[in-house]
Amino acid sequence: MHTFSSPSFRAGAREGFRTFLPLSVGLIPWALVTGMSMVGIGMTPLQAMGMNVIVFAGTAQLGTLPLIAAGAPLWLIVATALALNLRFVIFSAAIAQGFRGHGSGARWFCGHLLTDGVFATCMAKMLETDDKNWRLGYYLAPSLWSWLLWQTFALTGVLAAGSIPKNWSLEFMATIALMVLLIPMAKMRPMLVAAAAGGATAVLLNGLPLKLGLFAAIFVGIGAGLAADHWQGRREGTA
Amino acid sequence: MTPPTFDASLWLIFVLVGLATTLPRASFIVLGSRVALPSLVQRALRYAPAAALAAIVVPDVLLVAGEFSPLNPKLAAAAAAAGAALLSRNPWLPFIAGMGVLLALRLGFGL
Incomplete structure (x- = not known):
């Protein structure tokens, strides 16, 4: 104490x-x-x-x-x-x-x-x-x-x-x-991409059993965010 | 008496979700500076919450009984709540706007 x-x-x-x-x-x-x-x-x-x-x-x-x-x-x-x-x-x-x-x-x-x-x-x-x-x-x-x-x-x-x-x-x-x-969060461009990709994937894969679509959507969203981050970084690097 | 909606397994869910919360929070505070995260992992982790939130919210407002339905009361309510969140700093307004639109359409117009 x-x-x-x-x-x-x-x-x-x-x-x-x-x-x-x-x-x-x-x-x-x-x-x-x-x-x-x-x-x-x-x-x-x-x-x-x-x-x-x-x-x-x-x-x-x-x-x-x-x-x-x-x-x-x-x-x-x-x-x-x-x-x-x-x-x-x-x-x-x-x-x-x-x-x-x-x-x-x-x-x-x-x-x-x-x-x-x-x-x-x-x-x-x-x-x-x-x-x-x-x-x-x-x-x-x-x-x-x-x-x-x-x-x-x-x-x-x-x-x-x-x-x-x-x-x-x-x-x-x-x-x-x-x-x-x-x-x-979505006011930052790569975050918005992550959210859009995650949301769209979840809607498209909604029919999958066990809500597996949600799980896939999180991974797709993370991947899309990383890709957008990488792409944005390269553009800023060359500008 | 109406039967309970959830059985005892609900408490198992609470404990596991609690662990899935406390372990990330305590991770580096407990480990100290003994371990460092690779920078690619750090960057990937930043996108997990946005991806997960959108993956929960978007189907909830766009689908009705599993079918794509762009004209449904929940989408109108979500638009009103999002507008309130973007235009105002009042923390209550998105809930008032969203629930107001949803209740007006469902109870008022029977949609």
């Missing part, structure tokens, strides 16, 4: 929380929508909150809901979640140096809590600060705050969804949420 009571841990925690607080408001609609969508596909409140605590990832939760609802095979659900989460491998590699001096227990715990918002907010200072306790506080305060907001507002969504009529098609909120995540 020495770490958590140290003045530098507390100073780091205060600063991390202050920096992240205004941004954290953006989590609220996501958590509400995720809560409502989970109930929308037929989960009980207990199942929905179980998923929310175990998975703790809006994109992976929303992205797997249509597959869970359709009764897709387990391996495809897990593969889709992995594809949606692969960006975290890059975030994890980028922020890893910020945990120098800490043991593997703290690293697993911090890794589990890694989110896009905290990564974007905290990475720079995590790398440049020497005091390891300050760094841990600076990372954990906004991470735990995100966790708390996520659980609280997902629960609010879960409870609110129960009082909304079934024919309001709440499950479509998951589709809207996934689109809202996709749109800023």
Whole structure:
């Protein structure tokens, strides 16, 4: 407990929380929508909150809901979640140096809590600060705050969804949420190519059994994105 | 009592999807700087989320019961939500616009 009571841990925690607080408001609609969508596909409140605590990832939760609802095979659900989460491998590699001096227990715990918002907010200072306790506080305060907001507002969504009529098609909120995540990515040309190729392949191969088309579409999309990236790089190189 | 929609295997899904989330997140934080990713792999990983999101969303709004159907309420709702997301920074507006169009077409016009 020495770490958590140290003045530098507390100073780091205060600063991390202050920096992240205004941004954290953006989590609220996501958590509400995720809560409502989970109930929308037929989960009980207990199942929905179980998923929310175990998975703790809006994109992976929303992205797997249509597959869970359709009764897709387990391996495809897990593969889709992995594809949606692969960006975290890059975030994890980028922020890893910020945990120098800490043991593997703290690293697993911090890794589990890694989110896009905290990564974007905290990475720079995590790398440049020497005091390891300050760094841990600076990372954990906004991470735990995100966790708390996520659980609280997902629960609010879960409870609110129960009082909304079934024919309001709440499950479509998951589709809207996934689109809202996709749109800023697709503003970059190679990303747009990856999305267009992935989307088109998924439609064309929709008839394949076991939703194999989705799996193929992810690979086609990655390949198309890489090809567009390569092509764009060559054009810029010769210009 | 209506029968449950999902059986106990749902919890297995949660645990595996949870692992598929925590392992990528913790990967390099736990491994430290002992391992480095080849740059081709790093670049390929960047495109996985966009490809996966589009592969889920596009069939959902273009197909009705497995058939290509460009004029369906979900596509109109998706267009309204995308327009709201592009034109406004309000995080609620895409949901209000998209659900508003979908409910108006389905409940109002019975489509």
